[in-house]
Amino acid sequence: MVENNLVKEFVSLVAVEDFEQRYAKDIYEDKFFGMPLAPIVSCEKKLREKQSQSVAYFSMEYGLATSFYNCFQSSQPIDPKNYNEEQEVFSNYPLADYFFTFKLNTLIDLPIYSGGLGVLAGDTIKTMADYAMPAVAVGVLWNSGYFRQRFWYKHGQLPAKTYWEPASYPGLVPLKNKIKLLLRNQQLWLRIWKYYVYSYRGDYCLPLILLDANIPENSERDRRLTDQLYRSDDARIKIMQRVILGMGGVMALKEMGYSVSRYHMNEGHAVFSFIEAARGLSQQQIEALTNQFVYTCHTPVEAGHDRFHSEELKAVLLDEDFSLCERYGLEKPAVINLTLLAMNVSSSVNAVSKKHGEVMHLQFPQYKDKIKYITNGVHSHTWMSPAFQQLLNKYKDVLGDFQTNPMGLEQIKHLAANVEFRQQLWQAHQENKRYLCQLLSKWKFDVNVFTICWARRFAAYKRPSLLMQDVRRLVAISKKIGPLQIIIAGKAHPKDRAGFSFINHMMDKIDGLTENYDTLKIVMPENYEIGLARILTSSVDLWLNNPLPPFEASGTSGMKAVLNGVVQLSTLDGWMVEAQDKNIGKTFGYTNPPGSIGDERELHMSDDAKQLYIALEEMAQMYYAANLGGQVNYNSQWLDLMINCLIAAGYFNTYRMLDQYKQQIYRIL
Ligand SMILES: *Cc1c(COP(=O)(O)O)cnc(C)c1O
Numbered sequence: 280m281v282e283n284n285l286v287k288e289f290v291s292l293v294a295v296e297d298f299e300q301r302y303a304k305d306i307y308e309d310k311f312f313g314m315p316l317a318p319i320v321s322c323e324k325k326l327r328e329k330q331s332q333s334v335a336y337f338s339m340e341y342g343l344a345t346s347f348y349n350c351f352q353s354s355q356p357i358d359p360k361n362y363n364e365e366q367e368v369f370s371n372y373p374l375a376d377y378f379f380t381f382k383l384n385t386l387i388d389l390p391i392y393s394g395g396l397g398v399l400a401g402d403t404i405k406t407m408a409d410y411a412m413p414a415v416a417v418g419v420l421w422n423s424g425y426f427r428q429r430f431w432y433k434h435g436q437l438p439a440k441t442y443w444e445p446a447s448y449p450g451l452v453p454l455k456n457k458i459k460l461l462l463r464n465q466q467l468w469l470r471i472w473k474y475y476v477y478s479y480r481g482d483y484c485l486p487l488i489l490l491d492a493n494i495p496e497n498s499e500r501d502r503r504l505t506d507q508l509y510r511s512d513d514a515r516i517k518i519m520q521r522v523i524l525g526m527g528g529v530m531a532l533k534e535m536g537y538s539v540s541r542y543h544m545n546e547g548h549a550v551f552s553f554i555e556a557a558r559g560l561s562q563q564q565i566e567a568l569t570n571q572f573v574y575t576c577h578t579p580v581e582a583g584h585d586r587f588h589s590e591e592l593k594a595v596l597l598d599e600d601f602s603l604c605e606r607y608g609l610e611k612p613a614v615i616n617l618t619l620l621a622m623n624v625s626s627s628v629n630a631v632s633k634k635h636g637e638v639m640h641l642q643f644p645q646y647k648d649k650i651k652y653i654t655n656g657v658h659s660h661t662w663m664s665p666a667f668q669q670l671l672n673k674y675k676d677v678l679g680d681f682q683t684n685p686m687g688l689e690q691i692k693h694l695a696a697n698v699e700f701r702q703q704l705w706q707a708h709q710e711n712k713r714y715l716c717q718l719l720s721k722w723k724f725d726v727n728v729f730t731i732c733w734a735r736r737f738a739a740y741k742r743p744s745l746l747m748q749d750v751r752r753l754v755a756i757s758k759k760i761g762p763l764q765i766i767i768a769g770k771a772h773p774k775d776r777a778g779f780s781f782i783n784h785m786m787d788k789i790d791g792l793t794e795n796y797d798t799l800k801i802v803m804p805e806n807y808e809i810g811l812a813r814i815l816t817s818s819v820d821l822w823l824n825n826p827l828p829p830f831e832a833s834g835t836s837g838m839k840a841v842l843n844g845v846v847q848l849s850t851l852d853g854w855m856v857e858a859q860d861k862n863i864g865k866t867f868g869y870t871n872p873p874g875s876i877g878d879e880r881e882l883h884m885s886d887d888a889k890q891l892y893i894a895l896e897e898m899a900q901m902y903y904a905a906n907l908g909g910q911v912n913y914n915s916q917w918l919d920l921m922i923n924c925l926i927a928a929g930y931f932n933t934y935r936m937l938d939q940y941k942q943q944i945y946r947i948l
């Protein structure tokens with residue numbers, strides 16, 4: 280029996296399945312899995328008020344960093360599958376690879392993301408919670424996550440399933456509510472799960488609704504629709520995954536009784552939300568509905584724009600729904616383009632950096648007036664390491680309350696000449712780097728050796744193997760200037776052959792460098808995920824980013840690095856174009872001709888690799904001028920760059936970003 284008033288109220292608002300038996304031990308008195316329960320009750324009430332003016336954020340994926348940020352506790356045993364496993368490493372020190380692994384001793388992050396898009400979605404909704412915005416997020420419960428990357432010794436990537444147990448993931452609760460999607464010749468049932476995303480202070484929260492087709496009401500085949508994120512086996516599965524997010528999402532919001540003023544589609548994946556909301560409306564009402572929809576486009580890359588044949592859509596959708604898709608999304612006869620559909624049904628369309636805005640204008644000239652840009656950011660509370668938070672807390676008199684207002688980080692310019700600050704900054708960085716070196720101690724990582732990292736998804740346009748084009752040059756630099764430690768990590772989509780071949784190619788090259796291990800250490804840890812991203816972005820000396828311009832819409836990993844004073848080496852693309860004058864490192868390489876986006880298959884590898892080595896050599900020189908085997912020159916140029924990084928973080932964060940969304944896109948609050 281539910282005794283406590285707050286819990287009673289919670290249960291009346293949120294119909295948790297199996298509450299008494301399973302969840303009452305973690306949701307009791309004023310607690311929800313160790314976090315305060317009151318904010319849940321108040322946000323659930325607020326979202327149901329007619330005048331609530333809330334935003335519903337739709338995204339196929341969410342990277343919430345639940346393993347280390349605002350963690351829930353559970354009094355129940357947690358399934359071992361929800362903990363990180365041992366990770367293997369492929370390096371040019373095979374003896375260590377053979378005998379050792381490393382392990383992050385945490386829960387896995389909620390495995391419902393694949394990469395940067397999901398992390399941005401997570402960072403965005405966390406910032407909405409910090410801003411106490413009335414908002415709700417909608418996504419999908421991926422029963423087998425994205426995939427677990429294993430290495431197949433020397434032969435590349437072996438994708439495996441992620442096994443996890445949603446029912447024993449702390450803070451994730453299944454509801455009794457189920458919804459039924461009406462499709463052509465079939466219905467699909469979806470169960471609703473909820474997860475609460477708290478503000479960093481824990482005093483406010485917003486619900487994340489996750490849709491799940493893995494329930495007995497559905498056929499075996501349909502139960503697997505919410506199995507793995509971005510399955511691309513066939514068109515039906517792709518369409519159904521998008522239908523679940525969009526249509527299922529809008530139905531779930533209605534089922535919850537939330538009143539929504541803005542539907543924010545994070546990528547075209549979510550566009551069926553409009554189709555669901557428009558069903559049964561008159562033409563005039565449909566036009567009015569577009570005022571409530573806004574759309575953010577995240578990539579200029581072809582593969583990021585879904586196109587379906589009319590017949591494929593017709594096979595799934597009801598006639599009325601299909602005609603709406605055709606009316607707003609027909610690109611050419613019998614081809615429906617979800618990007619066009621999303622642009623046509625939204626009152627506002629935005630790119631995710633200044634440069635991406637220009638690229639979108641070239642790609643979609645007929646929508647030029649509609650397309651704005653808002654540069655991405657990262658959530659500072661998630662991505663700034665504790666060592667840096669402690670350091671900056673000492674300077675609140677200069678920075679103000681930078682935790683509430685990270686734009687205050689710009690004031691670090693007033694500390695640039697402060698010798699004590701420079702020393703403490705270096706120490707904080709070394710503390711982070713020491714942790715990395717401990718993790719890789721079996722690979723003999725040294726805290727005073729120049730350390731470079733490239734880590735993100737292995738998509739062709741990101742050019743993962745650029746640094747490995749001419750390994751003789753790397754060997755030469757390591758002998759001439761000083762030793763190098765290089766970390767490369769990332770997953771290739773299981774169906775992406777180019778991505779696979781990058782991994783194989785690099786492993787071959789690394790394998791040929793075993794003789795050079797004294798001065799040149801190259802390691803590839805498997806299964807790059809948020810937990811590892813957090814460690815790498817805060818602990819290396821140089822963050823390498825070398826996408827082929829103009830195909831990186833924004834990029835965010837470098838922003839995580841600048842929050843931790845990590846210097847950048849990058850091509851001029853995405854967010855880096857706006858950071859160019861901030862002196863946070865070096866830029867190099869090809870840029871697309873003005874007025875043209877060039878060809879994404881023409882990777883310009885050999886020219887850009889040459890430029891990369893020249894730039895890297897200069898950076899190594901600069902690093903060793905600052906740190907020669909632990910002898911630190913605090914007045915060095917390298918420390919200036921580190922300080923400039925922190926100043927830039929005052930701009931490239933989600934608080935500045937969300938301010939702009941509120942003012943230019945949502946325009947309701
Ligand atoms: C931040 C992040 C990304 C995005 O990296 P980009 O350099 O922007 O492509 C990808 N994967 C993970 C796990 C991340 O944390």
